[in-house]
Amino acid sequence: MTEISVLRSVLYMPGSNARALEKAKTLACDGLILDLEDAVAPDAKEDARAAVCAAAASGEYGRRTVTIRVNGLGTAWHEADLAAAAAAGPDAVVVPKVSSAAEVLALVDALERAGAPERTRLWAMIETPTAVFDVRAIASASPRLSALVLGTNDLVKELYAEHVPGRAPLTTALSLSVLAAREAGVQVLDGVFNDTKDEAGFLAECAQGRQMGFDGKTLIHPSQVAPANETFAPSPEAVEDAEGLIAAFEAGAGSGVVTYRGKMVENLHVESARRTLAVAEAVRLLAE
Structure with a gap:
């Protein structure tokens, strides 16, 4: 059997928050997404880029999988983010709203032209109806792509759906993404749970993700790390x-x-x- 990469708990950390980047070194999460997108205001993007890339290149995060989420294709910051992330050489670069295999290939080409080391993989976020319909092609588009990350908040918005217990509006998208990941031999991470005070709801959603076949869950708060680790590990x-x-x-x-x-x-x-x-x-x- 090939080596198993453990990604039970993958925590988003705002790239503009120096204290958060430092705190991340002490957390028991399996992976980190150092975020340059949603968690960073437009006027803080450049400073956050420099801080996140320095953090990713520091080697101070132990065995955690360290990734950088860049701003999406077509934004004013995307190209500079991607070039800086490639130079920093994190474990992966996370790209939001990837919608086609062609975009995957273009992203891989851009990473390679920017000098990204072989170890730096691509994680594609599945956040739109178009991405869900094309997820099979996205997952298998390039050997450099190693994970799919569900952007469930954006999916709910795009579907005009509602956040409900059990996530019935999303189960088709979730299942198709798991199927695509398993066929392609890449990992797949469930989306975030928004209410950090609802422990029972979070545990139920972790259990659902585990039962559906997800490798782990993306998180928005350190309090979610331990429950995710326990749920997505064999008892x-x-x-x-x-x-x-x-x-x-x-x-x-x-x-x-x-x-x-x-x-x-x-x-x-x-x-x-x-x-x-x-x-x-x-x-x-x-x-x-």
């Missing part, structure tokens, strides 16, 4: 069950039908169990 019970299933399968190899705890075990169950153990081991290593 001790799941690890124990995976170990037992694999042991039963290996012990019964060649005997025809193998059962574990009353259920038939096939190769597909073993593959899932091995992935569970690989994720658990990756989480353990990240915590060291």
Whole structure:
């Protein structure tokens, strides 16, 4: 099995807030999105760009995946953001409102022309109806693209929908994005939960995302990190069950039908169990 990259909790941090950038070094999140877009006022964009790029290049964030969200295609800041981010060499550059495979290829070309190192990947945000309809092509457009990030607030706005428990208006978009990511072999991150005081609602949405197949969730507040980490990591019970299933399968190899705890075990169950153990081991290593 290929190496597992753990992205249970990916926290947006405003690029114009020096204290937030410093605090991010102490948080237990798996990843950071140092933001130059929505969290930064127009008159603060250039200073934020310099601060975020310096932070990303500093090497002071340990094992966290450090990314930079640039301003979108067509904005006054996009080209300068992309060039500066490429020079800083973060783990990924996050681009909002990517709507086609052609845009992915153009972004990859721009990163390479700006000298982005091979390690710097592209994360595409899926935030519009057009992106949802083209998400399969977007996900597989380039080997440099390594993740899809759902922009659920923008999707709700574009659909004229409402934020409701269970997210019924978004389930089609969420499911299509997971399907596209799995086919392309890239990671996929669920969108943010807006009410930082609604712990029960946040936990329910994390559980829904985990059940749908998301790798993790994007977050807007440090208080959301620990619950996301717990939800998107295999539980001790799941690890124990995976170990037992694999042991039963290996012990019964060649005997025809193998059962574990009353259920038939096939190769597909073993593959899932091995992935569970690989994720658990990756989480353990990240915590060291």
